[in-house]
Amino acid sequence: xxxxxxxxxxxxxxxxxxxxxxxxxxxxxxxxxxxxxxxxxxxxxxxxxxxxxxxxxxxxxxxxxxxxxxxxxxxxxxxxxxxxxxxxxxxxxxxxxxxxxxxxxxxxxxxxxxxxxxxxxxxxxxxxxxxxxxxxxxxxxxxxxxxxxxxxxxxxxxxxxxxxxxxxxxxxxxxxxxxxxxxxxxxxxxxxxxxxxxxxxxxxxxxxxxxxxxxxxxxxxxxxxxxxxxxxxxxxxxxxxxxxxxxxxxxxxxxxxxxxxxxxxxxxxxxxxxxxxxxxxxxxxxxxxxxxxxxxxxxxxxxxxxxxxxxxxxxxxxxxxxxxxxxxxxxxxxxxxxxxxxxxxxxxxxxxxxxxxxxxxxxxxxxxxxxxxxxxxxxxxxxxxxxxxxxxxxxxxxxxxxxxxxxxxxxxxxxxxxxxxxxxxxxxxxxxxxxxxxxxxxxxxxxxxxxxxxxxxx
Numbered sequence: 001x002x003x004x005x006x007x008x009x010x011x012x013x014x015x016x017x018x019x020x021x022x023x024x025x026x027x028x029x030x031x032x033x034x035x036x037x038x039x040x041x042x043x044x045x046x047x048x049x050x051x052x053x054x055x056x057x058x059x060x061x062x063x064x065x066x067x068x069x070x071x072x073x074x075x076x077x078x079x080x081x082x083x084x085x086x087x088x089x090x091x092x093x094x095x096x097x098x099x100x101x102x103x104x105x106x107x108x109x110x111x112x113x114x115x116x117x118x119x120x121x122x123x124x125x126x127x128x129x130x131x132x133x134x135x136x137x138x139x140x141x142x143x144x145x146x147x148x149x150x151x152x153x154x155x156x157x158x159x160x161x162x163x164x165x166x167x168x169x170x171x172x173x174x175x176x177x178x179x180x181x182x183x184x185x186x187x188x189x190x191x192x193x194x195x196x197x198x199x200x201x202x203x204x205x206x207x208x209x210x211x212x213x214x215x216x217x218x219x220x221x222x223x224x225x226x227x228x229x230x231x232x233x234x235x236x237x238x239x240x241x242x243x244x245x246x247x248x249x250x251x252x253x254x255x256x257x258x259x260x261x262x263x264x265x266x267x268x269x270x271x272x273x274x275x276x277x278x279x280x281x282x283x284x285x286x287x288x289x290x291x292x293x294x295x296x297x298x299x300x301x302x303x304x305x306x307x308x309x310x311x312x313x314x315x316x317x318x319x320x321x322x323x324x325x326x327x328x329x330x331x332x333x334x335x336x337x338x339x340x341x342x343x344x345x346x347x348x349x350x351x352x353x354x355x356x357x358x359x360x361x362x363x364x365x366x367x368x369x370x371x372x373x374x375x376x377x378x379x380x381x382x383x384x385x386x387x388x389x390x391x392x393x394x395x396x397x398x399x400x401x402x403x404x405x406x407x408x409x410x411x412x413x414x415x416x417x418x419x420x421x422x423x424x425x426x427x428x429x430x431x432x433x434x435x436x437x438x439x440x441x442x443x444x445x446x447x448x449x450x451x452x453x454x455x456x457x458x
Contacts, residue, residue: 005220006162008299009084009306014318021295021322023164027171028287032280034175034203036345038196039280041182043345046192049269051345053133053193055276056126056265057117059257061141064113066250068105068149072098072156074243076294077301077385078235079160083221084305091221093232095157097239099215099224100231102153106146113142124262127269137193144201147208154211157222159298170210178203245393246384252397256404263408263421267358270351271418274358277345281338281359282367285330289374292323293381300385309447316382316440323378327371334367362422369426376400376429379436383443391439399432 006020043051075098082090117138118131126134155167178199185195215224264275296319303311334341342359346352376396383392407424 005083006164008080008162008302009308009311013299013311013314017292017295017299017315017318017322020159020162020164020298021291023168024159024291024294025288027164027168028291029284030168030171030175032283032287034178035283036280037179037182038200039276039345041186042193042196043273043277044347045187048347048349048351049127049130049273050133050193051276051347052127052269052272053130054137054196055272055279056121056124056130056134056261057138057141058276058279059254059261060117060120060124061113061138063251063254063258064116065109065145065148066254067244067247068101068109069152070245070247070250071101071105071239071243072149072153073246073297073384074239074241074389075101075153076156076160077242077297077387077389078238079157079222080298080301080385081305083161084302088221090235091157091161092223092228093235094160094239095215095222096224096228096230097232097235098153098157099150100229101236101239102149103146106149109145109149110142113145114139117142124258125265127265127272130269130272133193137197140194140197141200144204147201147204147206150208151204151211154208154215159294160301161220161222162298162302163220166214167211170207170214173210174203174207177206242384242387242389245389249393249396252401256401256408259405259408260421260424263412264418267418268354270354271358273346273351274342274355274360275362275418277342277355278359278362278366280345281334281341281363282370285327285334285367285370286373288330289323289327289370290377292319292326292374293377295319296378297381297385300382304386309444312382312386313444316378319378319382320375323374324371327374331367331370335363338363358418361418365419365422366425369429372426372429372433375433376436379433379440383436383440386443386447388439388443392436395435395439396432399435400428403428403431 006016008016008020039051039054042054075094079091079094079098082094118135121131121134121138151170155170158164158167181199181202182196185191185199189195191198215222264271296315299315299319300312303309303315338360339356342356342363346355346359380392380396383389404424407427408421412420412424
């Protein structure tokens with residue numbers, strides 16, 4: 001089997017960052033295209049309100065699964081650190097531990113998500129005309145969540161070792177199946193949101209199967225076997241140390257997003273449709289920038305394992321610049337072509353004009369300032385890559401999440417408009433950027449002193 005792994009500790013830096021990032025960007029875009037196909041098919045071919053019904057579940061789903069997705073980030077960082085040290089046994093223990101965590105967490109989430117769907121959606125003030133469809137979509141989605149966990153953990157380990165091509169290939173194959181099933185189940189069999197959900201879980205199961213086969217057959221350090229398939233206490237603690245703060249951060253972020261979604265829900269199903277359509281478009285921008293942040297985390301982690309501090313600083317600078325440029329270019333395109341892009345999602349009808357105006361408003365506020373989010377994620381992932389995941393979590397929770405919750409109960413409560421609500425995003429990103437930058441500079445200085453002390457001893 002061809003080895004696509006990248007040694008991030010040697011050679012020209014920027015070409016390797018691009019080589020790592022491009023497959024991650026393409027994988028993310030493919031995933032979003034498949035999600036967009038879900039939204040477009042259900043928005044145009046299912047009954048009115050179905051688009052909002054599916055969109056109303058996204059922040060709640062993220063709230064439930066993000067702790068465990070954070071653990072996959074921990075697996076990526078630990079595997080990358082061992083890889084940078086040249087420790088194959090460490091990579092193997094991490095891979096086997098992460099795979100078992102994915103199975104355990106997947107089945108636990110399936111049970112949790114299925115049973116709390118309705119009470120949580122009610123608590124989010126989901127309108128009565130869409131709540132039944134939202135519950136149906138969410139319950140079917142969580143039945144297939146074990147497959148999603150296996151893919152996420154497996155691909156995270158591969159990224160830690162520098163292999164971003166195979167996850168892209170697996171996603172491409174499973175995504176094509178997803179699109180095909182969407183068209184058949186929704187248009188031909190008129191299954192509505194249930195058809196979209198079934199297509200999603202089938203594609204997730206397929207991607208998980210391909211990851212599992214690779215891990216069984218590979219001759220790299222990521223391989224899992226019957227003899228090695230066990231949870232290593234040392235690697236579990238390391239994964240938890242990095243991944244748990246990341247997961248908690250993601251879940252608390254989702255709490256603020258749930259509050260924002262609840263606020264959007266109060267404006268009616270048409271506003272929900274426009275908000276969902278715009279959010280799906282913004283996902284393309286976010287995914288491209290976040291792929292750069294993932295590259296920063298893996299490169300920083302491998303070079304931290306190799307003790308190459310100067311290369312870490314170069315990585316952060318180049319990744320921040322790349323994230324900003326990516327965000328600005330894509331955001332500009334999204335705003336310029338907002339009407340034709342949103343019209344792909346929004347079905348013509350009595351509420352189409354309202355939905356379109358909400359979508360355009362959201363894009364004009366959030367997309368134009370999205371580069372700030374790219375900076376935030378890149379700096380946060382860099383801090384996490386050098387082992388300070390808890391600090392990254394605290395800064396993000398205070399700078400972004402707590403601020404957004406405070407904004408909802410003060411500024412938004414005083415002026416209940418979608419514009420006021422959406423302004424919470426760029427302001428929170430800017431505040432968190434400044435805090436992360438201060439932390440990163442402090443850690444660099446600490447690390448420089450540590451290296452100087454080691455040199456004096458030797």
